[in-house]
Amino acid sequence: MGAFLAKRLAQAVVVAFGALTLVFLIVRVVPGDPAKLIVGPDASAEQLESVRADFGLDDPLWRQYVDHLAGIVRGDLGDSWRLGGSALSNTLDRFPATLSLSLAALVLTVAVGIPLGMLCARRPGKLLDLVVSTGSLAGQAIPSFWLGIVLILIFARRLDWLPATVDGSPAAVLLPAVTLSLPFIGWLARLVRSSALEEGGKDYARTARAKGVGEGTIQYVHVGRNIAIPVVTVLGLLMGNFIANAVIIEVVFSWPGIGSLMVDAITNRDYAVVEAAILTITLSYIVLNLLVDVVYFVIDPRLTPEDA
Amino acid sequence: MSSTTAAAPAPAVDTPGTGKSPGDAARRVPVRVWIGAGVLALFVLAALVGPLLHPYDPVATDLPNRLLSPGERTDGGDIAWLGTDQMGRDLLANLLAGARISLLVAAATILVGGAVGLVVGLVSGYFGGWPDTIASRIGDIQLAFPSILLAILLAGVLGPSVTNIVITLAITRWVIFARVARASAMATRKLGFVDSARVLGAGHVRIMVRHVLPSLWQPLLVAATVQVGLVMVAEASLSFLGLGVPVDTSSWGATVSVGRDYLGSAWWISTMPAAALALVVTAVGVIGDGFRDASDPRSQI
Numbered sequence: 001m002g003a004f005l006a007k008r009l010a011q012a013v014v015v016a017f018g019a020l021t022l023v024f025l026i027v028r029v030v031p032g033d034p035a036k037l038i039v040g041p042d043a044s045a046e047q048l049e050s051v052r053a054d055f056g057l058d059d060p061l062w063r064q065y066v067d068h069l070a071g072i073v074r075g076d077l078g079d080s081w082r083l084g085g086s087a088l089s090n091t092l093d094r095f096p097a098t099l100s101l102s103l104a105a106l107v108l109t110v111a112v113g114i115p116l117g118m119l120c121a122r123r124p125g126k127l128l129d130l131v132v133s134t135g136s137l138a139g140q141a142i143p144s145f146w147l148g149i150v151l152i153l154i155f156a157r158r159l160d161w162l163p164a165t166v167d168g169s170p171a172a173v174l175l176p177a178v179t180l181s182l183p184f185i186g187w188l189a190r191l192v193r194s195s196a197l198e199e200g201g202k203d204y205a206r207t208a209r210a211k212g213v214g215e216g217t218i219q220y221v222h223v224g225r226n227i228a229i230p231v232v233t234v235l236g237l238l239m240g241n242f243i244a245n246a247v248i249i250e251v252v253f254s255w256p257g258i259g260s261l262m263v264d265a266i267t268n269r270d271y272a273v274v275e276a277a278i279l280t281i282t283l284s285y286i287v288l289n290l291l292v293d294v295v296y297f298v299i300d301p302r303l304t305p306e307d308a
Numbered sequence: 309m310s311s312t313t314a315a316a317p318a319p320a321v322d323t324p325g326t327g328k329s330p331g332d333a334a335r336r337v338p339v340r341v342w343i344g345a346g347v348l349a350l351f352v353l354a355a356l357v358g359p360l361l362h363p364y365d366p367v368a369t370d371l372p373n374r375l376l377s378p379g380e381r382t383d384g385g386d387i388a389w390l391g392t393d394q395m396g397r398d399l400l401a402n403l404l405a406g407a408r409i410s411l412l413v414a415a416a417t418i419l420v421g422g423a424v425g426l427v428v429g430l431v432s433g434y435f436g437g438w439p440d441t442i443a444s445r446i447g448d449i450q451l452a453f454p455s456i457l458l459a460i461l462l463a464g465v466l467g468p469s470v471t472n473i474v475i476t477l478a479i480t481r482w483v484i485f486a487r488v489a490r491a492s493a494m495a496t497r498k499l500g501f502v503d504s505a506r507v508l509g510a511g512h513v514r515i516m517v518r519h520v521l522p523s524l525w526q527p528l529l530v531a532a533t534v535q536v537g538l539v540m541v542a543e544a545s546l547s548f549l550g551l552g553v554p555v556d557t558s559s560w561g562a563t564v565s566v567g568r569d570y571l572g573s574a575w576w577i578s579t580m581p582a583a584a585l586a587l588v589v590t591a592v593g594v595i596g597d598g599f600r601d602a603s604d605p606r607s608q609i
Contacts, residue, residue: 018449026461137597141589143541145548146564146582153571244454248545262457263549266464274464278457286452 005294012290019282024068027271028061077279078272082265087272091258091280097166098250098257098281102242104177105184109238113185114231117192118219124197132193136186144245148179148252165254176253180242188234195230199223229300236292240285341598347591351584355411358404399580405558406581410588413473414539418532421478425485426528432486433493434516440490447483455480459542463551473552477539488531489524496523533596537589544585560585 035043035051043051052058059067071077080087120129155175156164163172199205200223208218247259254260262277264270432440450458459480466472496502497520505515544561546552553559560581567577 014445015449015452018445019452022449022453022458023461026465137593138586138590141537141541141593142586143544143548143561143564143582145545145561146578146585149564149568149571149578153575157572240454244456247456247460248549251549263460263551266460267550274461278453278461281457282453285454289452 004297008290008293012286016283016286019286020069020072020279021065023275023278024065027275028064072279077276080265080270080273082268082270083273087270087276090273091261091276094256094258094261095280097255098243098246098259101173101176101180101246101250101255101257102239104173105180105242105246106235106239108177108181109184109188110235112181113188114192116185117189118196118224120189120193121196121200122215122219124193129193132186132189136190139183139186142183144179144183145248145252147182148176148249151175151179152253166256176246176249176255179252180246180249184238184241188231188238191234192227192231195227196223199226229296232295232299233292236288236295240288243281243284337602338598340594344591344594344598347587348595351407351588351591352411354404355407358407399563399576402558402563403560403580403584406560406563407584407588409470409553409557409559410540410543410585413470413477413543414536416474417477417481417539417543418536420474421481421535422485422528422532424478424482425487426489426524428482429486429489429491430493430516430520430524433490434497434512434520436494443486444490447486450480450483456542456545459546460549460551463546468550468552468554470553470557473543473546476546477542480542481535481539484535485528485531488527492524492527493520496520530596530599533592533599537592537596540585540589540592544581 035048075088077087079085080090083090116132120132123129152164152175155162162175163169164175166172196219200219205218205222208222209215213222246255246257247262249255250257250259251263258277258280262274265273265277428443432443459476462476462479463473466476493516502515502519505519510518543552544559544564547559547561548565550562550565552561555562563581564578567574567579567581570577
């Protein structure tokens with residue numbers, strides 16, 4: 001277990017390092033003068049000069065890279081020219097909002113998706129099953145940004161039941177969380193359904209049936225425990241997806257999270273903040289993947305570290 | 309097989325396929341796949357010839373006729389079938405022009421990303437060893453990135469243009485194709501006929517192109533149909549954020565974004581392009597499912 005964890009941790013570090021490098025390269029090597037990007041097209045020569053000096057843009061690329069890495073180790077990603085103050089602290093201030101939105105979406109997805117999938121598995125091919133499988137396809141095809149707009153129109157403008165954006169009340173998270181989770185509810189239900197059907201046909205389920213255990217007990221106790229393995233794995237990945245997909249939803253709902261901060265920063269060429277935001281999201285993505293690997297081993301005693 | 313494909317030019321509403329059509333069961337194409345193909349064909353056709361049949365400039369402003377609802381007549385007497393937007397631009401024309409961009413970007417992205425992925429996957433799967441290790445690690449790193457973040461970053465840095473969108477999306481997609489191609493190439497290179505070709509003295513390039521490559525097309529095609537829908541949504545999302553196509557180009561995502569401000573008074577501005585996008589993506593998804601089922605006999609249960 002220890003060796004396995006260490007191996008996974010090392011992999012995660014390598015991947016995080018690679019991601020850092022990728023962002024560095026994209027921001028710096030892409031055609032165009034980074035100084036001009038920072039101060040804008042109609043900057044004077046002196047302004048450009050001072051920006052180049054501030055950001056170390058006259059140094060050779062490897063030198064900038066080393067400085068950049070050293071900065072990251074110190075937790076210093078540079079300052080935001082637009083918001084003032086450190087880019088990283090600006091980003092981390094916004095992180096709780098993104099996290100709470102993603103968590104709410106995850107709770108919704110689990111609370112609706114798992115029971116729905118179980119119900120579909122009870123009667124495969126029947127009405128509910130067909131509705132869910134068609135709905136999940138449509139749910140993934142509808143662009144999420146438009147779904148958000150429609151929900152605002154119906155529930156905030158017309159019916160005035162829920163706030164369209166942050167107003168201090170906890171209900172504000174509902175609309176964006178529904179928007180974020182809707183495409184994945186059907187998807188999770190389908191996953192639960194197919195695993196339940198697969199497990200339900202296995203020998204242990206047949207044995208349970210043969211000794212007279214009720215169908216409900218078989219589904220939720222015997223089969224449920226075995227479905228937990230793929231489902232828990234997927235939950236971690238879902239959470240990572242939610243954090244990433246929240247970028248667009250946050251813009252639609254003016255949600256004060258990392259995503260809206262990042263899109264603002266991109267359009268304003270505030271690259272220190274962009275890097276900090278991407279770094280934060282990517283790191284949480286990697287950490288979640290790592291967590292999934294660990295949980296996987298904890299909940300499935302059949303697996304040994306050699307399976308890794 | 310050829311007889312069934314030839315006899316299905318207008319698949320929209322016929323119900324055979326489930327009945328007594330010839331051919332074995334595994335090869336039969338389900339009705340919904342035909343419907344999906346029909347919808348997609350309609351959009352491709354609309355994108356190709358639509359702007360000729362409906363000759364309104366999608367970006368010309370016409371303020372007296374602003375915010376007409378679908379079906380209303382303009383003061384020139386023409387019917388605005390899908391209504392007009394806040395600048396009096398005809399939404400149908402806008403939609404058709406947007407279809408061009410959406411389908412063009414999707415096709416170009418799949419071609420570019422697919423070609424890069426194919427070459428990388430073929431080489432790394434066939435040779436293994438350090439080229440494989442390098443390519444796979446790069447792929448791992450890229451997949452550790454949520455693809456939407458990478459797309460936003462690239463699109464933001466490159467600036468808005470159709471070419472840049474294709475470059476951006478192709479960069480976020482090549483890994484998928486590379487993985488698919490690599491897995492098939494690895495499986496194929498161990499087969500007997502590859503060894504035979506080598507014994508006969510064929511060089512690496514010849515073996516890769518003549519013997520390994522043919523087995524990659526099918527999995528790549530399946531991957532491509534899945535990716536088309538994702539790419540179209542990604543393009544629309546970027547354009548929605550203002551990071552996609554330039555402002556003077558019609559794009560479904562950009563139109564949805566514009567319509568946000570008029571939701572209360574003119575719901576159709578945002579809804580029409582979003583519905584079009586959802587329809588095409590669903591159609592592509594259904595076709596993709598069909599392809600996958602056809603290529604994987606085990607999923608027929």
